[in-house]
Amino acid sequence: MAWGGGNTNSVESWVKRLRDNDATFTSLHILSFRRVTSSELGQIFEALTHNAILKEFYASGHSFDETAAKILATALEHNTTLERLNIGSDHLGNNEAVVKLLSEGLSKNKGLLRLDLENKGFGGHHETSVQYLAQALEKNITLQELILARNKLTDQDVQVLCQTITQGNNRTLQKLDLCLNSFTEAGARSIATLLASQNQADAGGLKEIDLSDNEITEEGGRAIGQALESNKALQRLRMSSCMDPPLPVEEGVEDKIPFDDDIQTLNRPLTSEQEREIRMDGDTVLETIASALKSNSTLQELWMDYCNVSSIGAGYLADALRHNHSLITVRMRNNRxxxxxxxxxxxxxxxTCSTSTDAQLGGDEGQSIEPTQASLSSSEGVAVTATKxxxxxxxxxxxxxxxxxxxxxxxxxxxxxxxxxxxxxxxxxxxxxxxxxxxxxxxxxxxxxxxxxxxxxxNAPPSSSSxxxxxxxxxxxxxxxxxxxxxxxxxxxxxxxxxxxxxxxxxxxxxxxxxxxxxxxxxxxxxxxEAPQHSSPGRNHDDDEGEDNQEDxxxxxxxxxxxxxxxxxxxxxxxxxxxxxxxxxxx
CATH class of the missing domain: 3.80.10.10 (Ribonuclease Inhibitor)
Incomplete structure (x- = not known):
């Protein structure tokens, strides 16, 4: 690996090692503070054309012109061993001509697995740069991961990407990172349409998508949840910080969850009025996702940090978990x-198992008997319900x-x-x-x-209200x-x-x-x-006898x-x- 952060790593030495197919030169990272001209990048791109060793090339933060972009397009067309690429400055998306050339190279590439375009300025260019990138996705046959975080992507940008993936022939893209962008409910609905279309097992499709830090709203979140009912590909769904933040607690008022602080209250179901008082917009989203999880058998990871989820939403998820056998990870930090x-x-x-009298087996309020459970009668007339x-x-x-x-x-x-x-x-x-x-x-x-x-x-024995x-x-x-x-x-x-x-x-x-x-x-x-204090000179320790705290x-x-x-x-x-x-x- 070479890190382009010092004078010992010159562009000339990198180019030579690439051209010589140095067996130890598998990774090149050019740090953003290192000054590299467009012409020098062009030399590196040219050396990549016939290189068969380098696996990852990171040059984020560096601009390049059309001349260098043409060389890069040619390199991507011929190189089949480069697997991970991060290229361009935060204004890359503004340069329509450069993105078009880059996309042409991506369309013909047969080796790249991961393309990292985080913070490259693609937002708002759905008719140009985003469209060119989408066309490349339609034709590319190897790319598995596309990172588009922090691009200020709009609803229209997301719609262009999702429609192309949905209608195109791409069957290799597995990970799509859209976090920290600017799309809302409409963008979320486009994503939901894409996910719902991937409803055939073993037919490809996204395995991971990150929608975090976008204001997709309650309705957009519900659309994503409904798409999970038919989706048969997605394994990891991350959608943290997607709801409107809750109103801050007034100064001097204790932030406390109602109906949550004693065992008797907790063992009683909430009334409709209490539910209305507690319910938050994230609960409705999680209700939809939980409903889908009862039949969905592919999702393995769910992230919903900062999503305004209360105990009501947690209850929906708990009910779904009793039916779901695929979920491995649930992350719900900073909720309520x-x-x-x-x-x-x-x-x-x-x-768990529960015991009850014959009269109780009909089901009291707040209790449920699974249809598949068997009831075993004892000689005392007490029924023991099989494991729930x-x-x-x-x-x-x-x-x-x-x-x-x-x-x-x-x-x-x-x-x-x-x-x-x-x-x-x-x-x-x-x-x-x-x-x-x-x-x-x-x-x-x-x-x-x-x-x-x-x-x-x-050693105290357990109380009756354990x-x-x-x-x-x-x-x-x-x-x-x-x-x-x-x-x-x-x-x-x-x-x-x-x-x-x-x-x-x-x-x-x-x-x-x-x-x-x-x-x-x-x-x-x-x-x-306080830490132990040293005795004061002349202090008589006998004076300490009889005090409550004889030792510091x-x-x-x-x-x-x-x-x-x-x-x-x-x-x-x-x-x-x-x-x-x-x-x-x-x-």
Whole structure:
């Protein structure tokens, strides 16, 4: 690899290595601050014509004229080994003649896999530069990835691209990045039409599309969701920050999710009036997507950060997860799902069984009996319903900054399939109680194998209102450990004190969260505690006897380090990122 950032890497040396087919010269990156003339770029383009070694060429930020563009077009026509290309300045799209020549070369190219045109000024040129690029896509037979982020693309630009892909013969394009542009609902509808047209399995089509940071609105989002009902190609859908931002909370008013702060309220369904108070525009979008997910069997990843999703939208997704067996990753950072939404998702991921009397099997309000479930009668007249359907394929769930509290965490601990759980910047300041209650419900089969510790756990028996047992629909856990497959847990910035961290350490040392190998817990702690003070000269320590606090409090960082060392000693495969504890609670 050569990086064009210094005098040792001259254009002449690059050209020579390209012409000589230097076997070690597989990548060339010319940094944007390096001065390269259009004529010098032309020399590099010419050397690429018959080169069979270089795999990637990045020269973003550098302008070139028509003369150099003609040479590049010829190089793209003949070169079959270059796979990744990023070329041009942020004004490339304004130069109609240069883009036309570049597109002619792309039309005939038979080797390029990835074309990165991020921030190249294509927006607003749907009759010229965007049209030329679309025509190249129609004829190109190898390109798999097209990056058009940060181009200020309009609805008309997106329509031209989507219509060409829909009506053309392109069957190779798999990834389309349209994030950070300027299209709205109309552009989203054009994309939806494209996705809906890709309804034949094994017939090609986009596998990944990024629509993030475009104001596609509620109606545009619904159109995308409806397209998923027929689409049989898309695997990754990213549409973060696509809704209008919520109104800011007035100064002095506590930002709080209503009907979300006690177990009795959470175990009752919302009334219609309460739903109207909570519902946001992202909920309607997620309702449409969730409906499609009940039959869609190709989508594997869904991103909806900053999309105005409340617990209502999370409930729609939870219901879809019970029927879906393809989704692997869900990312919904910076929404407002709260405890109710987290518990709904947890219930959909938790193997459960429920017991009820014969009279209850007809189905109480808020409860449902799956048609495929069998009811087994016991001699006491109590029916045991077979395991309720749940999702066993979702592996990654990101719920950072969602106003999830301890009650929401209690609802998530039974999720069997999760390998990564992100709960950064929520309000989960006590973690250990849910793990302890789950352990008491389902004690390990080999207690003798649990490592011993002198750190004192909380030994109080579970109360009759055990939070972990009261997940939605009256379900109770089966004999599985809490989050038994979890590899990565992020609980940074949750207001966790060192005492709570100590109790979590006890749980980890006892073998809870058995698969965990990475714990992110920075941004917690309490730096209001002062570091130990040295004794003043002449002070009589006998005067301290009888005082409430005979010892100065430990330094916060040292205390966290000691707990971390104990955990890592007992579990050497577990890496804990804790530095920065205290960031949430200053003085």
């Amino acid at each position: 799902i709260g405890n109710r939404g987290a518990r709904a998702l947890g219930a959909a991921l938790t193997p 359907s749940y999702n066993a394929t979702l592996r990654n769930l990101e719920l950072g900054s969602n106003m999830v509290g301890v009650l929401g965490w209690h609802g998530l601990v039974g999720a069997r399939s999760l390998e990564s759980l992100g709960l950064y910047e929520n309000q989960i300041n006590v973690l250990h109680k849910a793990l302890e209650e789950q352990q008491q419900i389902n004690p390990p089969s080999s207690p003798s194998s649990v490592p011993s510790t002198t750190m004192s756990p909380t 939070l972990s047992a009261n997940i939605p629909n009256g379900a109770s856990f089966n004999s599985q450990q809490a989050l038994e497959k979890l590899i990565h847990l992020d609980v940074g910035c949750n207001g966790i004190s060192r005492e709570d961290y100590t109790q979590l350490g006890v749980c980890l040392i006892k073998g809870m969260l058995p698969s965990l190998i990475r714990l992110e817990i920075a941004g917690n702690g309490d730096r209001s505690r 409090p430990d330094d916060e960082q040292d205390a966290w380090q000691r707990v971390t060392s104990r955990i890592e000693e007992a579990r050497p495969n577990l890496v804990i990122h804790w530095k920065g504890a205290g960031a949430m609670q200053q003085g």
